[in-house]
Amino acid sequence: MTASSTRRTTAAHHRLAAVGAIAVAGALILTGCGDQTKDKDKGSSSASTSSAPLAGKLPQAIKDKGVIKVGSDIAYAPVEFKDNSGKVVGIDPDLAAAMGKQLGVTFQFENGTFDALLTGLRSNRYDIAMSAMTDNKNRQEGVDPDTGKKVGEGVDFVDYLTAGVSIYTRKGDTQGITDWAGLCGKKLAVERGTVSEDLAKAETKKCTGGKKITIEAFDDDQQSQTRLRSGGADAASSDFPVAAYAVKTSGGGKDFQIVGDQVEAAPYGIAVSKEDTQLRDALQAAMNAIIKNGEYQKILDKWGAEDGAVKESVINGGK
Structure with a gap:
């Protein structure tokens, strides 16, 4: 996806699997999210902070809560959407679940319209935004792509996929x-x-x-x-x-x-406030941990997105 900022005008690239490789059960349907309120099914996972290997990297306030609030437009299958039962599923929820085991926290997905996610992040409604969001310089710098004017402080991105x-x-x-x-x-x-x-x-x-x-x-x-x-x-x-x-x-x-x-073709990134460098670095560490242990690849294979895989999560890799 990608809220208000141009991705770059470059040559065409085939970076994700062909249509026939979208390995998703036919029973899953495209289900609308309907509102901008908190999603009752949080689409999350957690692990005990006492046993999580990377829990010590998190800010104390996050560790105390045990929850990372995620702003997401939960109507973007197969990246994040609701299945027939109303459960939040997809690439992003699965990656968040795997990261949650590394950090010992729950990633709690909260529904919002895509173009309002960064506003919600700036107002502290969310701790992060994870919603197929393209990492680019305009978002990093808080620049409106239509006017070229600075409209906010910008965000940092923890990159994790190419699309x-x-x-x-x-x-x-x-x-x-x-x-x-x-x-x-x-x-x-x-x-x-x-x-x-x-x-x-x-x-x-x-x-x-x-x-x-x-x-x-x-x-x-x-x-x-x-x-x-x-x-x-x-x-x-x-x-x-x-x-x-x-x-x-x-x-x-x-x-x-x-x-x-x-x-x-450009990187998807998890958006984090520029002030939350400790949280940003903890997320990067968790993403790199699941890349290294193989969980990352299994998730991308599950959703037919294996050709978008990255070898390493970087900060602000978008151009």
């Missing part, structure tokens, strides 16, 4: 769209505040002959998918693992198809 952006259409109805330039004169559905929206805004400035991209931005990706499915848009765009999952699962695989290449 790009894809375009998809109704199956068998591509309307000749094969790349971003092909969206000129078309209607595109996106989630508000994401890199997909940023890319569309940048691309429409390049359109000629008065054929601009009509951008329809929604609160979450599932609303964007609904708009496309109903014929209200010609195409939709989201991060590749999400687009691939939608193609794989929506309508039993009969609703959508990906068109063109994945572009703008």
